[in-house]
Amino acid sequence: MAYSTKVIEHYENPRNVGTLDKSDDSVGTGLVGAPACGDVMRLQIKVNEQGVIEDAKFKTFGCGSAIASSSLATEWIKGKTVDEAEAIKNSQIVEELNLPPVKIHCSVLAEDAIKSAIADYRKKQVRRAGSTKHAK
Amino acid sequence: MSVDPFATLGIGPVFDVDMAAAEKVHRELSRALHPDRYIGASPSERRAALTKAVEVNEAWRIVRDPLRRADAxxxxxxxxxxxxxxxxxxxxxxxxxxxxxxxxxxxxxxxxxxxxxxxxxxxxxxxxxxxxxxxxxxxxxxxxxxxxxxxxxxxxxxxxxxxxxxxxxxxxxxxxxxxxx
Missing domain, CATH: 1.20.1280.20 (HscB, C-terminal domain)
Structure with a gap:
């Protein structure tokens, strides 16, 4: 199958590959997998006091489209607020990368990874708020 | 999946398939459906045999693979x-x-x-x-x-x-x- 130039570009030169400290309270970690193809994706966000995503990292073991989708996702969410990032739809990724129908699940995986990272971050904030209350 | 690969091979839908028996069925069906046996047949009969042969091959590919078998x-x-x-x-x-x-x-x-x-x-x-x-x-x-x-x-x-x-x-x-x- 022929990949689009944008997919190849992200695949050969992926943005934001790496790891953030998952024990840090300002870091949210999303971990998703696609049983259909066996791909695994980890996406992490670091959120500042203003609720803005100041850093994002990913690690994806999968096909070119899955790598490109997650690379693009980290690029897009950086500088966005958590709420803005949550609104990103997989269809936008499909459009930007020109993904063929058989690769749409890769973009779904990236959207799920963003949502899962945000959910993890929010859970930590609730826990932190809870523990400060107990401390008083 | 539209067809039951187990039924196509005439075996029961189980995970622990008797591979030797299934392979034998596959071989026999393939031989019976071979185009050589349909040389004098009508085009529609030839087409039907070919379709069936493809189905039998695909069923065997599914049944012999543990993952595809489980999926089926x-x-x-x-x-x-x-x-x-x-x-x-x-x-x-x-x-x-x-x-x-x-x-x-x-x-x-x-x-x-x-x-x-x-x-x-x-x-x-x-x-x-x-x-x-x-x-x-x-x-x-x-x-x-x-x-x-x-x-x-x-x-x-x-x-x-x-x-x-x-x-x-x-x-x-x-x-x-x-x-x-």
Whole structure:
């Protein structure tokens, strides 16, 4: 199958590959997998006091489209607020990368990874708020 | 899947397939449907035989592969209850995914270090787990496709795990080829 130039570009030169400290309270970690193809994706966000995503990292073991989708996702969410990032739809990724129908699940995986990272971050904030209350 | 691959081969829908018997059926059907036997037949008969032959080959490919066989059994057991299967397949638990990610990371490190020994060691570990899942599927599908609804999500999850292992082992083969070259 022929990949689009944008997919190849992200695949050969992926943005934001790496790891953030998952024990840090300002870091949210999303971990998703696609049983259909066996791909695994980890996406992490670091959120500042203003609720803005100041850093994002990913690690994806999968096909070119899955790598490109997650690379693009980290690029897009950086500088966005958590709420803005949550609104990103997989269809936008499909459009930007020109993904063929058989690769749409890769973009779904990236959207799920963003949502899962945000959910993890929010859970930590609730826990932190809870523990400060107990401390008083 | 529109056709039941087990029925196509005239065998029962179970995970523990008698491979020798199934292969024999496949061979006999293929011989009976061979185009040479239809030389004097009408075009529509020839077409029908060819369609059937393709179906028989595909059924055999599914039945001989543990992963595709398990998938086919899930499909047969499903009967309008895809939600139970999806629930099991999609909700791979975080611990499993974390572990898979770590295994894949270790594999890519071994690849980068061109450490064929380490690659094979990782493969042996995953292969053992894949066999464990196959044993569980064999037990889970003991009663063929007549599994209870309650067991479906768990079985779907096992099949999902097997897909991750399969993907891992495919990657190992690719690395072995690359490092041997």
């Amino acid at each position: 059994l899930l499909g047969l057991a499903d009967l309008g209850d895809a939600s139970a299967i999806e629930e099991g397949a999609l909700k791979a638990d975080p611990e499993f995914l974390m572990d898979m990610l770590e295994q894949r990371e270790a594999l890519s490190e071994a690849k980068a270090a061109r450490d064929l020994e380490a690659v094979r060691r990782l493969a042996v570990g995953i292969d053992a787990r894949a066999r464990g899942v196959e044993a569980a599927l064999s037990k889970g599908f003991e009663s063929g496709s007549a599994v209870s609804r309650a067991d479906l999500p768990g079985l779907a999850r096992k099949v999902g795990e097997l897909k991750f292992y399969r993907r891992f082992l495919d990657e190992v083969s690719a690395i072995e080829d690359e490092l041997a070259a």
